[in-house]
Amino acid sequence: MSSRFDRRATIRASHRPILYMFRSEKSDGLNAFAATASGTSLPEKFAPWIRTGSVMPSGAPPFGLSRSAIETGISERGFQLWRRTKSA
Numbered sequence: 001m002s003s004r005f006d007r008r009a010t011i012r013a014s015h016r017p018i019l020y021m022f023r024s025e026k027s028d029g030l031n032a033f034a035a036t037a038s039g040t041s042l043p044e045k046f047a048p049w050i051r052t053g054s055v056m057p058s059g060a061p062p063f064g065l066s067r068s069a070i071e072t073g074i075s076e077r078g079f080q081l082w083r084r085t086k087s088a
Contacts, residue, residue, distance in 0.1 A: 016057040019070060022049040033061070033070045033080045041078030
């Protein structure tokens with residue numbers, strides 16, 4: 001029975017995009033996700049963007065960020081911005 005659920009998770013993950021992670025060199029602490037490794041969809045006003053990594057389709061984004069929210073942002077705008085706050 002568990003293998004049936006494992007296959008469903010694998011099928012769902014295979015339809016998910018690789019998420020490419022970037023940080024802005026212009027705005028301290030500003031980060032972004034995009035669906036392309038080039039980051040051409042990222043906002044120019046915060047460029048240059050430096051690619052910092054990627055999240056594979058079956059992987060979870062860092063810092064507990066919601067993959068679903070990231071994918072929605074990319075679908076609607078071509079990117080999803082996020083800001084890492086400094087811890088106290």
